[in-house]
Amino acid sequence: MNWQIAIDGPASAGKSTIAKILASNLGYIYVDTGAMYRTVTLAVKRAHIDYNDESKVIELLDKINIDFEPDVSGQRVFLNHDDVTEEIRSNEITNNVSQVAAYADVRTDLVERQRQLAQEANIIMDGRDIGTTVLPLAQVKIFLVASVDERAQRRYKENMAKGMTANLETLKADIALRDYKDSHRAISPLIQADDAILVDTTGHSIEEVVTEITAIINDRQ
Ligand code: C5P
Numbered sequence: 001m002n003w004q005i006a007i008d009g010p011a012s013a014g015k016s017t018i019a020k021i022l023a024s025n026l027g028y029i030y031v032d033t034g035a036m037y038r039t040v041t042l043a044v045k046r047a048h049i050d051y052n053d054e055s056k057v058i059e060l061l062d063k064i065n066i067d068f069e070p071d072v073s074g075q076r077v078f079l080n081h082d083d084v085t086e087e088i089r090s091n092e093i094t095n096n097v098s099q100v101a102a103y104a105d106v107r108t109d110l111v112e113r114q115r116q117l118a119q120e121a122n123i124i125m126d127g128r129d130i131g132t133t134v135l136p137l138a139q140v141k142i143f144l145v146a147s148v149d150e151r152a153q154r155r156y157k158e159n160m161a162k163g164m165t166a167n168l169e170t171l172k173a174d175i176a177l178r179d180y181k182d183s184h185r186a187i188s189p190l191i192q193a194d195d196a197i198l199v200d201t202t203g204h205s206i207e208e209v210v211t212e213i214t215a216i217i218n219d220r221q
Contacts, residue, residue: 003028003122004137005217006130009144010179010190012151014201014209015126018144020074021210022217023124031068031117033127033134035077036110037101038088039066043079044100051096058105066113091164095174098181107187128182131193140217141196144209150202151175 005022007015016032023030041051043064049056067078076085087093100106107129114125114134125134131141146154152172159166182190192198197216201209 001137002118002120003139003221004118004135005124005140005142006135006138006193006196007124007126007142007144008128008131008190008193008196009126009142010151010182011175012155013144013146014154014206015144016074017206018201018209018213019124019126021206022213025210025214026122026124026217028122028124029117029120030075031114031123031125032075032077033110033114033125033130034097035068035088036066036113037106038093038097039077039079039084040064040106040110041093041097041100042084042088045092045096051099054103057100057103061106061109089162094178098178098185102181102185102187104187111188128190129188131196132191133188136193139220141193142213142216143192143196143198144201145198146201148172148176148179 005028007019009015016034019030019032022028040061043060044051044057047060049060051057065080067081068075069078076083077088078084111134117123118125118135127134131138131143149172152168152175155171155175156166156168159171179190199209199212
């Protein structure tokens with residue numbers, strides 16, 4: 001079996017930043033499953049379908065191709081060959097993705113695609129249900145958390161750097177609401193797998209977290 005490293009956790013805990021560095025250090029493929037749910041949400045928006053219209057959303061799934069391509073900043077995401085890397089991070093997509101991600105058929109479809117990707121090579125995958133559902137046999141499972149205050153601060157700085165408008169209190173409320181929706185949905189809610197190791201990044205630098213997780217991985221190899 002290929003090596004599989006699952007990194008789950010709530011919004012803006014640093015999963016993708018850490019996973020990209022680990023993937024580059026280890027020479028593994030990195031798969032951002034949140035980007036896949038975001039891309040489906042963008043396809044729904046572009047098709048002018050109401051996010052609440054479950055059957056229309058599901059009908060659309062067959063028409064959605066999602067591809068990743070590596071680049072200097074990590075990777076780019078394509079919806080039917082159209083580069084949507086920046087667009088899937090807009091506030092509208094961020095605020096509606098949890099609704100689309102809660103639909104059973106959306107999850108079945110994307111989990112299948114994610115498992116296919118994991119067959120191809122050693123992989124680091126981040127998301128909400130990787131350790132519990134997508135890759136239950138992953139050799140390393142990390143549950144990455146940080147306080148809501150710190151996660152909102154990080155998102156605030158990211159948004160400002162990208163020239164996006166940001167209000168700290170709004171970001172805090174949005175993050176808390178998304179955590180609530182992701183943790184309380186019926187199918188594959190955000191939850192720490194029994195065999196996942198909890199890593200709290202509050203007050204820690206990226207380098208410190210990478211060092212801690214690298215030690216956990218080395219221990220298993
Ligand atoms: O990781 P990111 O914040 O980009 O994920 C966006 C959203 O996609 C999450 O808030 C969640 O609703 C959904 N998601 C999911 N399962 C995953 C990854 C993301 O439901 N494995």
